[in-house]
Amino acid sequence: MIEPANANLPIGKQCKLLSIPRSSFYYQPKGETALNLMLMRRIDEQFLETPFFGVRQMTWHLRNEGHLVNEKRIRRLMRVMGLMPIYQKPNTSKAAKGHKTYPYLLRGLRVGRPNLNRPGFSGDC
Incomplete structure (x- = not known):
């Protein structure tokens, strides 16, 4: 250009x-330094064995091997390598099989005031 x-x-x-x-x-x-390339190789080897290791566990593993690394460096290297750990995500919106789905009874009903005549309500708040 x-x-x-x-x-x-x-x-x-x-x-x-x-x-x-x-x-x-x-x-x-x-480009990357020789130390970073060596760390990336170790991260890749370990990630193939344990794909559920995130940044913290990978940092802990490399420290146990004797490497002086911090989480920021490992996070950057894993992002450069495109590694994303496998972990269970919440399934709060999925209905359980066989569970009855109850209808929402207030749908289409306009609520304009509180029900003061219900049992157990004294009116003194």
């Missing part, structure tokens, strides 16, 4: 036309 060899249009103007900062053109990504 940007042509550095173009003599008619400087790089700064080309970047301005594309609406990107000039520093983005010169930026060279560094």
Whole structure:
């Protein structure tokens, strides 16, 4: 997109036309360090054995192996690797099989005032 060899249009103007900062053109990504690559390999090996390990359990496991790591680093590396642990999610909206579904008796009924005549209600609040 940007042509550095173009003599008619400087790089700064080309970047301005594309609406990107000039520093983005010169930026060279560094990549991961050798230590991070080794940790990613260990995380991948362990994740294949225990796919239910999240960030905290993976951090605990790597610390037990003697690596000095914190949760932030492991969370970032697992996000870079695209790893998502398997865990049980709540199924609160699913009805149990064989359970009777009761109808909602107040549907379509306009409630305008409290029922003061019900038994056990003294009226003194």
